[in-house]
Amino acid sequence: MDLTDRWNAMDWQASEFSYAKADLLAELKRQSKSDITRLLNSYRRSYGLMLVFTVVTPLFGLLKPNDPAYLLSIGLIWAYCLILTGFLQVKFARFRLPDLSMQTPDAIRASLALVQSINRFEANFVALFAPFVFLGSLLGILIYKGRTVSDLVHNPVALTIIIGSTILIALFSGRLQKFSTNRQCAALIRKLETNLQALEQA
Secondary structure, three states: OOHHHHHHHOOOOOHHHHHHHHHHHHHHHHHHHHHHHHHHHHHHHHHHHHHHHHHHHHHHHHHOOOOHHHHHHHHHHHHHHHHHHHHHHHHHHHOOOOOOOOOHHHHHHHHHHHHHHHHHHHHHHHHHHHHHHHHHHHHHHHHHOOOOHHHHHOOHHHHHHHHHHHHHHHHHHOOOHHHOOOHHHHHHHHHHHHHHHHHHHO
16 A cells, blocks of 8 residues: 555544554655655756757757758757756756755645746747747758758648648647656656645644
C-alpha cells in the first residue's frame, strides 16, 4: 500500500497510532525531500540543455551567411531558444527553496509553484511560437536544398503543403500542451501534491 494511502487510512484518534504517525510523518517528509530534489534537478537539466541550444543555434547561420531567408529561419529558432532561456534564468534566479527539513510543506508549495509556472509559460509559448518556427525552419531547409522563395510561391502544390502544414501545426500545438511535461516530472508533481495534502492534514 502506498505511503499516502496508509497515512489516510490511519485512525489518528487512537492513541496506539501516535508512534506510527510520527514514523509516517518522518517518512513522508523524507520522500518529499527526495522528490523535490529530483523534480528541480530535472528542470535545471532542461534549462541547461536550452542554454546549450541558445549558444549552438547561431552557428548554423554560418553555413549560408549570405542567404537572408535561411538566416531568418535560424533566427526564429534562436529567438525561441533565447526567450525560453531568459525566462528560465529569471525564474531560477528568483527561486528560493525553503528549508527542506524544517519547512517541508512550504518547500513543496514553492517547488510546485515554480514548475507549474514554467509549464504554463512553455505550453503557451510553444502554442504561439510553434507555427512560426515550423514555417521558418521549413523554408530554410527548402532554400538550403536549392529552392528559392519565388519557386515556392509559384508552385501551387508546394505552397498548399507549406500553408496547410503551418495551419495544422497552429491548430494542434495548443491541444498538445498537456504533453509538454514529461511523464516522470508529471508523476513527481502529482505525488508531491498528494504529500502536501497529507502533511497539511497532520
